Every structure is written in structure tokens, then in C-alpha cells.
Amino acid sequence: MKDNIDFKQYWNKQKIETPALDELIKKANQFKTKTRFKLIVANFVLLATCMIISFVWFYYQPTFLSTKIGILLCIIAMIVYLAFHNTLRPFLFGNQLELDAKAQLKQLLILKEKQRFQQTTLLNGYFILLSLGLGLYMYEYVVRMTLPWAIFTYGIVLFWIAINAFYFRPKTIKKQQAQLDKLIAQLKDLNEQLAV
Amino acid sequence: MTFEEIHNEYWPKVYRQCMGYMNDPDVAKDIAQETFIKVWQQLPKFREESSIGTWIFRIAVNSCLRQIRKDKKMPKSEFPREIFEETEFNSEPQVQFLYKCISQLPEIERIIISLELEELKQREIAKIVGLSETNVRVRIHRIKEKLTKKFQQYER
Numbered sequence A: 001m002k003d004n005i006d007f008k009q010y011w012n013k014q015k016i017e018t019p020a021l022d023e024l025i026k027k028a029n030q031f032k033t034k035t036r037f038k039l040i041v042a043n044f045v046l047l048a049t050c051m052i053i054s055f056v057w058f059y060y061q062p063t064f065l066s067t068k069i070g071i072l073l074c075i076i077a078m079i080v081y082l083a084f085h086n087t088l089r090p091f092l093f094g095n096q097l098e099l100d101a102k103a104q105l106k107q108l109l110i111l112k113e114k115q116r117f118q119q120t121t122l123l124n125g126y127f128i129l130l131s132l133g134l135g136l137y138m139y140e141y142v143v144r145m146t147l148p149w150a151i152f153t154y155g156i157v158l159f160w161i162a163i164n165a166f167y168f169r170p171k172t173i174k175k176q177q178a179q180l181d182k183l184i185a186q187l188k189d190l191n192e193q194l195a196v
Numbered sequence B: 001m002t003f004e005e006i007h008n009e010y011w012p013k014v015y016r017q018c019m020g021y022m023n024d025p026d027v028a029k030d031i032a033q034e035t036f037i038k039v040w041q042q043l044p045k046f047r048e049e050s051s052i053g054t055w056i057f058r059i060a061v062n063s064c065l066r067q068i069r070k071d072k073k074m075p076k077s078e079f080p081r082e083i084f085e086e087t088e089f090n091s092e093p094q095v096q097f098l099y100k101c102i103s104q105l106p107e108i109e110r111i112i113i114s115l116e117l118e119e120l121k122q123r124e125i126a127k128i129v130g131l132s133e134t135n136v137r138v139r140i141h142r143i144k145e146k147l148t149k150k151f152q153q154y155e156r
Helices: A007-011 A021-060 A065-087 A089-093 A101-142 A147-195 B003-022 B025-045 B052-071 B081-086 B093-103 B107-117 B122-129 B133-155
Strands: none
Touching: A007 B093, A007 B107, A021 A065, A021 B003, A021 B025, A065 A089, A065 A101, A101 A147, A101 B052, A147 B107, B003 B025, B003 B052, B003 B093, B003 B107, B025 B052, B052 B107, B052 B122, B093 B107, B093 B133, B107 B122, B107 B133, B122 B133
């Protein structure tokens, strides 16, 4: 029975398919466009919404203070969310490649904890601010309506907010949370392997 | 060194490293590709503080570690075993057995032994993984012992 097995000899016998270089560069370019597109969309959608809301303020000149507070709350909600979202950027696409494995895992753990915060506390805050803002903003226009219409309008908006808050949001959070928890557990396990 | 030269020289090394980690030719190819996409993107920023080889292996190791995200969603064990048994890639059974044994080690050990078999200096492996050189030396010794035992049982 051999005690001194030459693993290197077997290791190097692995068959290798080297793909064509152009195929790789094509993929690299696709990847770059896709990542950039995702980032632009996330920022653009929220910023455009903020601009439209601000436009309403300047163009229609609301007279009630509640409308202005409402607009401000909506904008604050979106900007806070966006600002936090952008702090995740360096973790996702930054120059993390030159870190050693241990540091890389630490970074991934920080990212995951941040994402967890984003999906729970931050999203809750975002929701509360946005609903409150919308409710206040609508008030000026609703008081001009007849009572049944006013009830109907608020009813529809409240219904929509409730669906989002009590159905879609918990569902999404639950799904993402389960994945994140699983990943964090795996990463911690890897960290333990490095500590032994 | 141009990207083409890097690609030609390092693709086999990176691919083997990914095979050691995953023991699945398709997944290994995907991770190797991911690694080279990153190399291609970051090459202009490469500062030559370490050797190009160490730098590329670092990216490859990090790509492997990040891989668990996708991989664990569908653990291999959920597939019927035959699927993997059938995808014979190497005719030589010892080669297959070695890669199989390595892929069954804990993740960090897979990385360490793959780099060792790629003939990286222990000092470089230590830098890539983030452990001390002594620790790496001890680990390599233990992993080789494990592999030798498995091979001895296999050859019996």
C-alpha cells in the first residue's frame, strides 16, 4: 500500500476545455451592461418619482400645510431608502477581489446583515412614511369632494396600502429572509472552518 | 501580460481549482468564466503588489466562496446520484476519485489543497486564504493524510 501518493500527477490529468476568448469577452460585456442597467433603473425610478412629486408642489401650489408635509414625507422616505440602497453598492460590485478569503467572508456577512436591515427595519419605516405622506397629501384634494367620494378615494388608497403592507411585503420579506438566514449560517460555518 | 496570454496560461489552473471545489464540469466552467470576467474587468486596476498568479487565484477562490449562494439553493444531494455518476469526464478512475474526494472536504480545505496541487507556495496560499503560513502547512499535511487514507481504501 503506497503511503506517498503523487496527487499532483492525478490533479494535472484533469481534462480541460478552454473556451474561446471571444465567447468570454462577449459574456463579460453582457454582464457589465446588465449590472449597470440594474443600478440605473433602481436609482432612476425613485428619483423620477421624487421629481414628479416635487413638480406637483411647484406647479399646483398646494395651500394646505398637510399637502406639503405629505410631499416631504414621501420624498424623505424615498431618499432615505435610496441612500441606504446605494451604500450596498461597494459591497456588491466594489473592488473586493483582492481581499483574502477570510476578509471576503467578513465583507459578505456585513453585506447580508445590511440587507437584512434593509428588508425589515428600513422597509417598515419606508412604508409608514410613504403611507403617512400619501394620506396627508391627498387630504387637500379629498376635502373638496362630496363625502361618499371622499370615503371612496381614501378607501381605495387604504385598501392598496393594506394589500402591500399585509400581503405582498410580508410574503417577499419571508422569502428573502429565509434565503439570507441560510446563507449567513453557511458563511458563519466557513468562518469557523478558518478559525479552527 | 495581455488578457489573452493570461487567459491561455491561467484558464487550466483556474478550471482545475474550480473542479476541485465543485467536482462538476459545467459548474466549474461557469465559475472559471466568472473569474475571468472579473479579471478582464479589473486588469487595468491591477497594482502588481502581488504576483498576477496570486491575484487571479484570489479572485477564483472568492468566486468559489460566493458560489455557495447559488449552489446551496439546490444541494447536489437532492439530485438522484446517477446524474452525477453518468457524467464521466475523465477516463482515468484515479483522477475522478481524487476530484471526488477533494470536493467532499470542507470548503476551506478544498481551496487549500487545490492551491497546493497547483504548486503555489505555502506563503501565497496563506495570503490568499487569510491564514498563517504555519496553519496552512499543518492543514495541508492533514488534508494529504485524509486523501491518502481514502486512496488506500479505494485501492484495496
